[in-house]
Amino acid sequence: MGRFYGFLAGIAAVSLVAGSVFAGSAQANSAGQVECEVSSGRQPERAAPEQVGLDSQRLAEALAFAGGRNRLNVQIFRHNCLIGEGPTNDQTGNVAWNIWSATKSVVSILAGMAWDRGELDIDAPIDRYLPPGLGDEVHRSITVENLLTETSGMPVGVLTEGITGVIPLDPNSAVQALGVPLVNPPGEAFSYSQRNVDLLAYVIELAVGEPLQEFAQRQLFDPLGIARGDYYWARDRAGHTYGYAHLMIPPNDFAKLGLLVSNEGRWGTAQLVSQEYLRQAHRPSARNSCYGYLFWVGPACTETPAFLPADVYSMAGLGMQDVFIIPSLDMTVVWTGVFGNRSSQGPSGVVQNTAELPHEFFRKVFAAFYENPLPDPGPFVEPPVRLDPSRFVDSNILLAVFGIGPSAYPGCNVFACLNQPLAAPFADTAPGCVVLVCLGPDPRTPGIR
Template identity: 65%
Template sequence: MVGAAAVALVAGGAVAAGARAEDDVRCLVSSAREFERARPEAVGLDTDRLNDALRFAKDRNRLNVQVFRNDCLVGVGPGNELTGGTPWNIWSSTKSVVSLLAGIAWDRGALDLRAPIDKYLPPGLGDTGHRSITVQDLLTEASGLRVSAFTEGITGVFPIDPNSAVQALGVRQDHPPGTHFSYSQRSVDLLSYVIELAINEPLQDFAQRELFDPLGIRRSDYYWARDRSAHTYGYAHLLIPPDDFARIGLLVANEGHWGTMQVVSSDYMAMARTPSRTNECYGYLFWLGPGCAEIPDFLPHDTYAISGLGLQNVFIIPSLHLTVMWTGIFGNISRQGLAGAVQNQAELPYEFFRKLLAAFLHPPIPDPGPYIEPPAEVDPRGLIDTDMLLAVFGIGPDAYPGCNVFNCLNEPLAAPFSDTPPGCVIVVCLGSEAPGIRE
């Protein structure tokens, strides 16, 4: 199905003299289950070359790929029919969803981005240093908390975290808040808790009503994991179907606008896409600009992305009116072993976008040539921090007093996996009783 402008073009088969099809064809986003579609040629792309890019992505472990131009779905991966309705862990792309919720709470006047979290935390929870962290510090990953990405995440993958927000308040601060970028997982768990306190209701209830419902994402579509104190994880563990993940990407690409609704204000979206003081590649839990995270370095300067482990991405290029969503299991190729595979995640996006931009009837940039892999500098051994792992058991300098896997601040803890619905295991939800899109 195509929008009114696309119908006029595709049915009529012609455009005004001197006009380009891609300037005239537009589709509408809505809460309907199906995206509006257009022929690739109607939006300035060659079908055969576009399909070549999509086949390349499939051969590189991309389980689902969706290419939009002017909000029209113009290209889908060969396996999309099998995977589009299946919830998949989008890992750190969850962070960008939390950013959208922070924006909605800010729009409602419930959340002050400049305020220290002291304003929202219960009295006595956390020390002065942690309570001085601002909401904006959490949004820009400038909390100053010590980072060990693998160790911070493993206790959520094997769900033994007693209370991820309280655990964050026990992690040492290596830097004063607001002075240093450090990609902390715990800090976004803390942010999701702060938003919940600010709005005075469970985060997922707020998310469903204010964000997912307007987009046509049903509560039965997805699973968003909670820790054993029932606090929603912010850093990862939103398992959502690619068809719904694409909706979130289109909302962002449309500056928070969806149909007749402004779901998130354009003012907030502009701030979210503004480089932070501590990292020019990072805004409010979004990656910004070519060469940042997995964004190929030859793409236009206004490119930004939602990014998760294993290459769960939405790439948005406003100047090309282009949005690409994909999910899968890594797929990048490195000649430098594990260190190269961990560090150099841009190889697959680079080669895919070479092919995709070559599919334009009027290519916007010259071919940048093959990917050249930089030297690996990451030491995989540095991904594990023993102190942070022991903290979950109430041991060591990163433990919060009175919080461990058996008890946290004298509050009852649910059993591990008790929050997990049937058929959901870490990465995916499968089976007739599992969440997912059924029609």
């Protein structure tokens, strides 16, 4: 782990992209600015900030600011060109890193691919896909769209839902989801449930007829040039992929996923996921104006600053693993790290007011534009803490893993689930991978060396 702590501590000089280094396929747009093509190779096309309408020095100041705030990797793209990188990108760019809940947006992309192929009906109840007898009538009436919009009716228990994935005890997370009593009828209210997305990942597997990661590798990752050895995506002990978090992927590959979405599903000459699906995914759902199909939508939502353009949307994970996409500026910003926002209100303020760091960062980025697209909103004004820690805890969800309590699914516990053998805890974990990151000399460890 020495390398990990080394790059945590090592904040070096900001690396900006040299103007002369971009591929021959780049061309000028109507405003005279350079436009680049996406690349499935290890290196994206690059341009100098000046070639896309920004000042290098001011952009360097924004990147240095982010580097001083625990942003371990920062990438800024405009017109698909990489125009700026964070101070530790050389050390972190190819290290598999847990993107936490941004994993949900990847599951959404896969759902869109299955829908495009006619294998997944978004309007259908999951009864269509589940094996006979699995789950009761109410749970089976949940639709695929309910799962995509987090309106299944399952309760929120972020900590107690997550701890058994971090310490890999879950026997079968999708089956466990079917045992959780619903607090609302399906479709009636937004409830940010982790089990909800694990159930969706399982439904996609059933719809496409193969394990989620095999489908993802062939349909999504291979076309983007993301090798199977680049990442580790955790599974529960029944072998099903977690949907809510635990995709550990290098920031350089995370950026490709962001660019795919910002290009409305097109990668080079291939349409990997349809514009129709992605446009719906980035529309506010009926029950939450900040949420679409497992994407955060609009300004002032989760970590997105309130002053950003109205068309902004994002992929967001714990500790601020983010992709911010601003279509009206043709700009994509990708960063990973360990929080880095500041609060005068202690740890609760840090957890609640995650928009502080993005607010100050984007002020500096916009100040680098020759023609600033937005007026300066001024410094971040911190709201009072209204965080209720109890809403992150549902002890029944934790007890259910052991087959105890009202959320337990009959016949499913840490020893066995529905008479199916379970892998031992930690059996799926790749050597060198821990909760946050994959490191180490073992050749089986994901990562590019």
